[in-house]
Amino acid sequence: MPEAQAKRETDLTVRTEGGLFAGLALASGVRVFRGIPFAAPPVGEMRWRPPAPPLPWGGVREATEWGADCPQPAAPAGGPSSSRAGRQSEDCLNLNIWAPAAKPGESLPVLVWLFGGSFMVGSPSDILFDGEEFAKRGVILITANYRVGVFGFLAHPALTAESPHGSSSNYALLDQLAALRWIRDNIANFGGDPKRVTLFGVSAGSASISLLLTSPLAKDLFQRAILESPGAFRPLASLAEAEAYGLKLGNDLAQLRRMSTEELLAKTPLFVPKMRGLTTPRVLRPIRDGWVIPRDERDAFATGHYHPMPIIVGTNRDEGSVFVGAWPVTDMTAYRAFALENFGAAADAALQQYPASGDAEVLPRVAEMFADTQFNYGAWALARAMAGSGKGTWRYLFMKRRSGQADGPNHGDEVSFVFGASGASRKGAAFDADDLALSQTVMKLWVQFARTADPNGAGVPWPSYDASRDNYLELAGPIREGSGWRRDEMVFIDRFFDGKAG
Secondary structure (H helix, E strand, C coil), X not given: CXXXXXXXXXXXXXXXXXCEEECEECCCCCEEEEEEECCCCCCHHHCCCCCCCCCCCCCEEECCCCCCECCCCCCCCCCCCCXXXXXXXXXXXXXXXXXXXXXXXXXXEEEEEECCCCCCCCCCCEHHHCCHHHHCCCCEEEEECCCCHHHXXXXXXXXXXXXXXXXXXXXXXXXXXXXXXXHHHHHHHHCEEEEEEEEEEECHHHHHHHHHCCCHHXXXXXXXXXXXXXXXXXXXXXXXXXXXXHXXXXXXXXXXXXXXXXXXXXXXXHCCCXXXXXXXXXXXXXXXXXXXXXXXXXXXXXXXXXXXXXXXEEEECECCHHHHCCCCCCCHHHHHHHHHHHHHHHHHHHHHHCCCCCHHHHHHHHHHHXXXXXXXXXXXXXXXXXXXXXXXXXXEEECCCCCCCCCCCECCCHHHHHCCCCCCCCCCCCCCHHHHHHHHHHHHHHHHHHHHCCCCCCCCCCCCCCCCCCEEEEECCCCEEEECCCXXXXXXXXXXXXXXXX
């Protein structure tokens, strides 16, 4: 075998605790390892259990094909829709790694991406999350899978009874923690630094990070975080509340574990209302189980029960429109009923905060309510809480509309910019020169943060967050500093959750 070929094949074979993996070399020189299992398959008796260590193997295992997506229904509006996996299976606990060409002794920063999708859908193999552009900039990019929907969040008294921790649900968070432990123990062999791990994600992925910041099980598994549109600081369902929903599937746990994947997916509507409640807990998402998540985020951050670290956090200008466009809240009567359902005794105060003078203004106000309660408030509250840790907090507001885009930027629109326009855009149109320029800037900021725990040094001054100024970096053209984004609405929501807005 020629020497150059032998060296190339050696560079593409990496040893992990489970065995050897052989990846692929892209034309750019980036190495990619696809579908690496970080845990044993959660199937059969392992359905609805914490993930177990991956099964070891002999020889060299090919890491050239995308792993399966976790079972899920069709993607909702704004959810991931361009997976390259091509199949779904409960044997889905896999991750993908993009790494620069191997250099002896290298210790590169590591970025770990958690996808969004309302905790119901999503894929680490989505074309939008391709890591080649990041790896070309000298960092390792990893996309990790986790169970979603009824497979990731079923709580049930029988599951709680068999758990040594007296817990059920939150299997998705346990999957994320297992992936982070695998990365900690193995990433040095790919050229990565296990002490410079940045966890980042969008929407449900970002909400996961906010919760992991409060979980005692996540201590020291990542050192910095980037939270894009986090669904954070919402009330969490208690274990008892979630168990009551779980009983809708029956009492026979053995029978539930024998059910086919398709049968269980068909039960999803039992857990999901037709319209999301803006201020009430959901059960097919992380819950307050007493083990993985001991307390609500608002309580955890208020009492110092969180992991201080540098963070970047932000949202997009229009986070709500893509979610509520088909909701049947289109006239003033329906709007008042909607406010009463979501804000109770504070309904009049909510209508004053989000005034509509006629039917034509109702749906835009509903979109603002959705955006503020589901995403903007979480980013604002998290920035304020983390800024008090003294580790460094930077807030952004993504404002760039694509060419020809009439509204927005909507929920998730920043993702294509973050990943260097490497994947297809959900908007369909190609990136123009202004889009590409902003994408390059955002990538520089994210990479600089991953390297140094501070986005400054990438050529764009970014003042750290000051709660008294409520400042942020406006990511648009031109980039500039702003302050007070929807501050009155944030104060209202904060007072509502404190029981003081009525």
